Amino acid sequence: MPKLRVHNFAVSLDGFAAGPDQGPDAPLGLGGGRLHDWVFRTRYGRTMIGEPGGDAGPDDDILAAGDHNIGATIMGRNMFGPVRGDWPDDSWTGWWGDTPPYHHDTFVMTHYARPALPMKGGTTFHFVCDTPEAVLARAYEAAQGQDxxxxxxxxxxxxxxxxxxxxxxxxxxxxxxxxxxxxxFDNLGSLPGYRVTDMLSTKSVTHVWLTKH
Structure with a gap:
């Protein structure tokens, strides 16, 4: 049965997934870029930005596993870009240039609709104003049996x-x-319904897996 998966989501030791003041020059907020330094030390991470080199090993394997058997992606509007409120126009097309790295239907959750945005490489961004349950149902349909x-x-x-x-x-x-x-993890309490199922520490990062039970 298909699953909804989160992979390689980086957080700091003090629990932040992004720094303050996100903007065009700071996609992850001030200082937030440090959360992804480990990614671009790996072979897979270097490949994503079209550069050679990088390290093999557990971090590389774990990073690559995040793209295995994925048929659709969901993201929030802040991940798509820094524009807030109603879209002034359709000129903002994401952080990733003309060829985003998704290569499948990608659903951007927003309160402000705009037309679907087909991109090179097979990515189409759909701007959806709906509940998580409804968006997930659309994503599962688009994924055609994949996660x-x-x-x-x-x-x-x-x-x-x-x-x-x-x-x-x-x-x-x-x-x-x-x-x-x-x-x-703000306002989630002790995260009932989930448990830690595995951990692995490398020189760069500590990987933690949580699973719904």
């Missing part, structure tokens, strides 16, 4: 966790302190 990946940001993941919709959640806990920004 759906929930990309973030933190507020979007909290919505799906609170609704008990996430099957597998993989966190990458990065040894850095952001001090402020957006926390992942």
């Amino acid at each position: 759906v990946r929930l990309g973030g940001g933190a507020a979007t993941i909290r919505q799906f966790l609170a609704a008990g919709l996430i099957d597998d959640l993989h966190l990458a806990i990065v040894p850095t302190l952001l001090g402020s920004g957006e926390r992942l």
Whole structure:
């Protein structure tokens, strides 16, 4: 049965998934880029930005596993871009240039509708104004039997966790302190319905897997 999965979602030691003041020059807020330094030390991470090199090993394997058997993606509007409120126009097309890395239907949760946005490489962004349950149903249909990946940001993941919709959640806990920004686990209590099923520490990051039970 298809699952909703979160992979390689990076958080700081003090629990922040992004720094403050997100903007065009700071997609993850001030200091938030440090959360992904470990990604671009791996072979798979270097490949994603079209550069050679990178390290093999557990971090590389875990990063690559996040794209296995994924047929659709869901993300929040903040992950798509820094524009807030009603869309002034359709000029913002994401952080990723003309060829986003998804290559399938990608559902952007927003309060403001806009037309679907086909991109090079097979990605089509759909801007959806609906509940997590309804968006997930659309994503499962688009995935055609494969799993759906929930990309973030933190507020979007909290919505799906609170609704008990996430099957597998993989966190990458990065040894850095952001001090402020957006926390992942605010207002979720002890996260009933989920348990830690595995952990692995490398030189760069500590990987933690949570599973719905």
